[in-house]
Amino acid sequence: MRRQLKSIGAIYDWTREVITCLPEYYKWTQWFFLKLYEAGLAYRGKAPVNWCPHCQTVLANEQVVGEGVCERCETPVIRRDLEQWFFGITRYADELMQHDGLDWPERIKSMQRNWVGKSVGAEIAFALDHPGVEEKEIRVFTTRPDTTFGVTFMVLAPEHPLVARLTAPNRKAEVEEYIARSRQQTEIERLSTEREKDGVFIGAYVKNHLNGESVPIWIADYVLLSYGTGAVMGVPAHDERDFAFAQKYNLSIRVVVAPPGWQGEELEQAYVEAGTMVNSGQFDGLPSEQGAAAITDFLEKNGQGKSSVSYKLRDWLISRQRYWGAPIPMIYCLDCGIVPVPEKDLPVLLPEDAEFKPTGESPLKYNEAFVNTTCPRCGGPSQRETDTMDTFMCSSWYFFRYTSPHCDTSAFDSEKAGHWLPVDLYTGGAEHAVMHLFYARFFTKALRDMGLIDFSEPFTRLFNQGVIIVERQKMSKSKGNVITPDEYVSELGADAVRAYLMFIGPWEQGGEWNDSGISGISRWLTRIWNLVTSGYKQKTPGQVQDIEQTPRALSRVTHQTIRKVTEDLEKLRFNTMIAALMEFSNYLAKVRENGSVDDSDWKKSIDTLMLLLAPTAPHLAEELWQQTGHDYSIHNQPWPKWDPELAEDEEITLVIQVNGKLRDRIIVPASTTEVEAIQIAAESTRVKPYLEGKEALRKIYVPGKLVNIVVR
RNA sequence: GCCGGGGUGGCGGAAUUGGCAGACGCAGCGGACUUAAAAUCCGCCGGACCUAGUCCUUGUGGGUUCGAGUCCCACUCCCGGCACCA
Structure with missing residues (x-):
């Protein structure tokens, strides 16, 4: 790589080269982890995560590409419930959608906006009254609060925590079978829009506060636990998925937003556009856009809902069960719990004698010399975190390191970073749109909020080179x-x-x-x-x-x-x-x-x-x-x-048109005036035949360019 | 389905704000040099026709304008991304 770059005559300042897999670099990657932890932006959580069976590691959402395959080896990923380390990138969701002052290609900005996936709507409570269940409501997220009178069923994600407790005894077998089936499916199968929507009634009901109606609760795997509240209100008349679901299971379809010219007939398909509200009590007659706000206000006053925003973006899962990557500098103590490695003890070195076994766990886990340590807080025996960090973490801050590559007292010299950064022009491939480029922006914003830098964006101008x-x-x-x-x-x-x-x-x-x-x-x-x-x-x-x-x-x-x-x-x-x-x-x-x-x-x-x-x-x-x-x-x-x-032209080629058609070109001095130009045009022997016996209606003159004579 | 970007000669591609469509290069054709070839140099090179010239031509159809590859509307095809996101 280096040899090839040199052979083609590329000029780099090799004295500033940094190598992210060496301890002198990853020491600071680990230091950033600790800073993010202190700032509450790094946390350990249990979640359904993407697992690549081939790489034997978890992946971030951004690293699952195309039809749900691993970015690195293209193996279909599966879901696993694991406890892992996350970065709170969602805290910056709104800011990451903004690209003010950035000279970036439209398509990258659009991919990032799309990835954040902001939806504005409302959270609406449905009353729950179930013997032995503490919760008195189930909340749904919707972008169409105006259709709340059209709710004829509710759908929970199969993994929703209330499902087990709400399921009626006579529905239990069927519900459990459905859950088991949907768990086995790969991401591809589950996310396919082609697939027919199916689900199971769980034998319980909620109540719609707006009209007092009882609403049956179903589960279906087209509802995702990780988005919104993991529960949706079914409005078949005004949502295509709900419409298909209602047809399949014979649930009623009630129009509450009238399409133009609607006479009360049944719909052939969901009507998802705006319209006039009907069958909606006091809100009848309102345009649906206004109705959405009115219903949200009404629910809010009664404590039964509020306006709300949802994002597709999830927090960045950074744990990896791989040997390469910087070890996560955390220690598990039986008495003190999770304890960060003190800064003075960094770097936590990768052992050089790790064994590689395809176990689906970090190779570090079997290296006793690495794992066993003492708690920095109480001195008792404890164990190190054995997962390593996503290597995108290393590349999220390397441009800071370039400004002071050999600094051994801090990750980078703030003064130098302030002088050199942000990067004026950054070139790279478009495939980094929602990975490296996205993470680097998050990192920069987080460093800003820690007071380490005073700017918000790493790369002022972005240019994507094409592919040969x-x-x-x-x-x-x-x-x-x-x-x-x-x-x-x-x-x-x-x-x-x-x-x-x-x-x-x-x-x-x-x-x-x-x-x-x-x-x-x-x-x-x-x-x-x-x-x-x-x-x-x-x-x-x-x-x-x-x-x-x-x-x-x-x-x-x-x-x-x-x-x-x-x-x-x-x-x-x-x-x-x-x-x-x-x-x-x-x-x-x-x-x-x-x-x-x-x-x-x-x-x-x-x-x-x-x-x-x-x-x-x-x-x-x-x-x-x-x-x-x-x-x-x-x-x-x-x-x-x-x-x-x-550089100024002394002579120009005057283009002469008649009725917009090119008739002659004459070289004239650049100083030719409008009057002169029109005269020259009219006298041209090539032009004259087109003017004879015609009435000149207009003469258009474009300085330094052309004369156009309009005749009839 | 949604978002973003595109469609120009045989090919890759040029064309500020609406103002000479096809720059530059490749391929091709003809010529010079050479015993010959390679290399090099010169010329031609979107299409049609009645070839001094005229007409047509920037995915298709319409529109605005003195004038449209460029602006507007509708359609179509291609590329990239997202995609059961409620």
């Missing part, structure tokens, strides 16, 4: 490169490879690797070599053929090229930047053939060409720089500046 496709496979670090740049570097040189990758298409789009494409770039670099090294000879004025190559024209083209290349470079539009350099070198070749300028003008333009070429073809540019008698190094020279006056 070779023989229908992507070139990628984690997937194993199908072809490596190495062979091309040794055959055609690093500069040709770099320039080709830039030229292949827009940087964010990637592109398909094509061998004849790179040979074209290689030919161009050869032409540049010849152009610069093969000398220049001015011809006597009489021999000069072409007026396009005057000294004035040369300086204009040179300065226009500086402008174009500089602007494209800032916008990371390398493909058009190289096109501009090609046009420039093509033009210089013509000047050279004509010999129409003097040596010093020629030399100035050639110097500019080399300087503009330096970021693209650093090796070639350096060599040519030396060959033309300059001092080492071209890469330490100031970037050329363009002079707006010299």
Whole structure:
């Protein structure tokens, strides 16, 4: 990896390299864990978690991709109830949806907003009166409180804690069987929208406060315990899932929001749009948007509900049953409970003699020297946490470490971090949208709230580079490169490879690797070599053929090229930047053939060409720089500046249209006025035939561009 | 289904605010050099026709405008993400 980066001429400050798996780095990763713990942002909790049977470890939600498979090995994940360490990323849900002041691609912002998944609605209580059950209500979350009069059933998640206690004796067998069945299913099966919704009536009821109706309670696995309250109100008339469920089990479907023109007929499908409220008591006649607020207010006054917000985002599960990753610096003491490792005892080192067994538990668990320790609080015998941290934890703060990579008294030097950060321009793949990029934002906000930094966002500008496709496979670090740049570097040189990758298409789009494409770039670099090294000879004025190559024209083209290349470079539009350099070198070749300028003008333009070429073809540019008698190094020279006056066109091509159709092009001085331009247009021999016998209604003039004569 | 991004020659792709569609390169064709080939250099290169020119052409259909690849409406196809989130 390092060798490849160097071979292609990438410039990094290797003195700042950090290696996240070394103790000098992960000591501070562990330190951050302790800080997050102190701040109440790291906690241990039991939850249904994602388990990868192949990697034998738990995964964060963000690391379950596609159809519910492991991000690393693509094995379908299953659910397990385990006690694990979590970070309270949900506390920053609202802030993570905001990207104010960030220059980020729309699609990444949208993926992050989507991942947070904010829904505004209400929590509504349904009265519960069940012998032997303490709870007097079940709360549901809904985005449509306006449809509360349309509730004809309630559905609990199968794992809902009340299910066992509420189930009627005669329903027990069926309910238990259903729960067992849904537990066995993989995430894919359970989440498939294709699947028919099924469920079981548990033989208990709640009461709808609004209309006093008794509502049967069902369980169904399309209701998720982890979202909202784990219970939903069934409104079949106005929700597609509830509609399907009601049809299957013959539950009644009551319209409470009338579609336009509704005459009381039965619905063929759920009506999910807004409408006028009906069958809703005192709320009848209200538009449903207003009805939602009115019902929420009404319930709130009676203590039977409140407005509420739900998120799809879950807390970040960071425990891993893996050897790699920093050990979680926590100790379990029989007397004191969970005790953090004191800062002075960091790092908690990974043992070097761990054994790897496919047990589904951390390899550290079987390493007695690691596990057994003494409690920092009471000194009694105790055991270490044996899980390690998600490696995304290491990458969530490495850019802070870059600002002071060898600091051994703190994770980073706050003053230096304040000076260098936030990162001006961050490039990376879009696949990090809801993983690394998301976690790094969370981490930055948490550090801010701890008072360690005074900014909120790690990366001001984000740019996603595209993927290079070779023989229908992507070139990628984690997937194993199908072809490596190495062979091309040794055959055609690093500069040709770099320039080709830039030229292949827009940087964010990637592109398909094509061998004849790179040979074209290689030919161009050869032409540049010849152009610069093969000398220049001015011809006597009489021999000069072409007026396009005057000294004035040369300086204009040179300065226009500086402008174009500089602007494209800032916008990371390398493909058009190289096109501009090609046009420039093509033009210089013509000047050279004509010999129409003097040596010093020629030399100035050639110097500019080399300087503009330096970021693209650093090796070639350096060599040519030396060959033309300059001092080492071209890469330490100031970037050329363009002079707006010299870049100014003296002549423009005036486009002449009649009724919007192109009829002529005339080269005129840039100083041509509107009156002159219109006159020139009208007198053009190509234009005249189109004006004859016609009445000119309008004459449109666009300065420096065109004249359009509208005739009838 | 929802969100985001796209559809331009044989191919990759250019085209500030609405103002010359196809920059630049690849492939192809013709020519020069050569005994020949490679390399290099020069020219042509969206389509049609009655080829000095005219007409058509930016996924499809409509609209706005003097003028639309660009703006608006509807549709369609492709890519990426999310997806029983109540």
